Amino acid sequence: MKKTLMMFLIAFLSIFLSVNYAILQLNQLSYPLEETVTFKDDLRSDYRASISSEMPRVVAIGDSAIHELDAAAFSQALGQKTLVFSAPGTGSAYWYLFFRHQVLAAQYPPDIVLFFFRGVSLTEPGYLTSGSYFVRLEETAASTDADVYALAIGQRGNALVQLAGRYIPLFAFRSEIYRAWVAWARDWLPRLLLDCDSGCVDAAFDQVFDEPHINAILWEDLLRELDRPLNEPQNLDFQANIESSLLPLILKDARRAGITPVFVRVQQRSQAAGESDSPEMTAYLQALQHYVLQNGGLYVDLVETPGLDAQMYRDEFHLNFADAAEASMLIAQQIHRQLEFLPLR
């Protein structure tokens, strides 16, 4: 046993050092690695291009809860051309990056930006930013977003993890290696036996494992699980979380650009069915509303939107496909009603 351990230590040191050296050489990096403090420069620009070309007066940003919103119905109810951008599995970090790089940088920025949120997501910048969500975040982030990185990602790792990230290249590149490894393994047999490449496997996975094929009860569990980090009691303390959130940056950038940011709290199915907020959530929302109004934004609550009842939802967060146009109209009318005026230029 003792001999095995010594053998292991010698073999480990030689292989481990070789692997780390190979990673440094392959990626042409200097040692120790530079601390990661920001995103990579692979910003997509098609959203910005579409805003520039379509010149909407209103842009709506949110996660999959607004996926079914119909931009045409919205435009009609608000009386202004509206574009809806729904990015499933995103939180306030993505929405702010989208606002910064796609909306503010557009040739003709809109007058109003609607940020659709639920619960405490506006003051939880780290929500949905790890693993595969990080890949999504990268698509609309650039190396100039160190401030967003610090708030959304930077606080995640402890000192030990950060140290390992600097001095062990294998650890620093673990996500990339992991993704490449799993992608290779996933595509291996389909490529070998059916000549089906990565895109073909992606399409098959989408068809077999996509939302419409998921058991309704388990899908609800999945959604609850996804939202669990938001429901931690400490997240309901608005004052304790506001300064470490991206909300002050959103409001500051909007003010500077002369855009009115409107924070729209979506209605969930349970709320449509009559469930009311906890006292802590009510206090949080009051503080949020006060803060937004004081800093030049507007606040809209879609809970108790007339006509938007529980039957119009297919799960806790998402609207029925068939009711999308009607629900969009009801939501747009509610927004219109709650805002005394739309400060259009």
Add this chain to the structure above:
Amino acid sequence: MAILELNPLYAIPIALLLYWATLRNLRLNNLVLLLGGFLLYAWGHALWGLVLFLLTVLNYFLVKRLISRAQTRRIALIVGLTANIIVWLFCRYTAGCEGWLLYSAGFPLGMSFYLLRNLSYLIDISSGKFKQPHSYLDYALFISFFPQIFSGPLERPDDFITQIRTPRMLTWNLISKALPLLLMGLFKKMALADNLGMLVDRIFRLNAPSRLMLGAGSLSFAFEVYADFSGYTDLSRGFASLLGFETSENFNQPYLALTPLDFWRRWHITLSNWQRDYLFYPLRRKLLRIARGNTWLADWGAPLLTMLASGFWHGSGWTCLAWGLYHGLLLAISQASGWTRADMTNRQQRGFSRAATFMLVIVGWSIFRAPSLDWLAQVWFASPWGLSGSQGVALLSVFSLVLLYAFPLGLHALVLRSGKARQVLEALFYVLALTTLVIFSASGVQDFVYTAF
């Protein structure tokens, strides 16, 4: 309250150092182990710690005051067994109910395991296995031994209490035994089980997967649950080694079993032995008495009832009961048909028997993991096979991934059988495992599947 903000991952090394520092004084050393274990357990939730403490006090009171007296022994045993089972049932069924005491804490992790340890202790002491009741320290340490509290292995009181009463040392030999176990435990859990788990969740979450996709999901689950649980056992044995204890092996290549009975001799060995000694044999004796020597009732009734109880212990859903019933039937049928006694001398016979057992076990896992029996029946009887189009592509992909994650388990088994080259190959395997672990550590440690029981 800085101590409360301390992460248990930092607290464990501190507790270990304190434990090693007191090795020369056995009583103090055991006290450190008991208190450290209790504190670390209560870290999960104070109520868990309280339930564990109250149960050990109740049981010890029964043992000390009642069971040791011959006149009251039987009634005390019944009270003890009933009380333990009622508390366990209460915790299990009220933990999910809003407004009940345990709602915020959830079902105490590992409670099902220390229930069995308590039951075996009560039964052993009432049957006169120990002449004298042990001290509270010895008994409580046996019940709450930290490395084993969450998922076993289920040590027997006599073996383990002897170790508790024997002075321990931290030797180079123990350390070199512990490290590979700890490494393999983490590797199986983080690199294999967690990733297989994601695949399994995807498949068993579907409304109606194809039959072959269910098969692939069940195969993935078979390796997930093995990697998860044997990974936990490795970690537990590794930690126990660092504390100077020798604990039981729990798995012996279960998917290479020759028959269903052989499977239960290789899978979760300490639990299987517990079931055999405290459920199966007494039940069989009772049924033989009832049937007055006719073995039919005992041959069928004992495995069925034992495995039904095992299914109920594993979970409260109908799927767990059905899984227990299925394994009970498998055991009874394989026994009645003579499969378990068959003389499999040639390689083909053994290979066929192994393959058949493996397939039957996989079917069992599909019952265990299914979200409901209706769902399972719908997939078994109404779903397409799913070989064509995107179903076929997705199926091949899933098999690719299962092969990737099952490969290290097979490789490890081969390395352990590699004869003279084992020392070198084992070291190389651990190097690869550790390197892989660094890559797979991205997602962080998730819950062990078995701690939910």
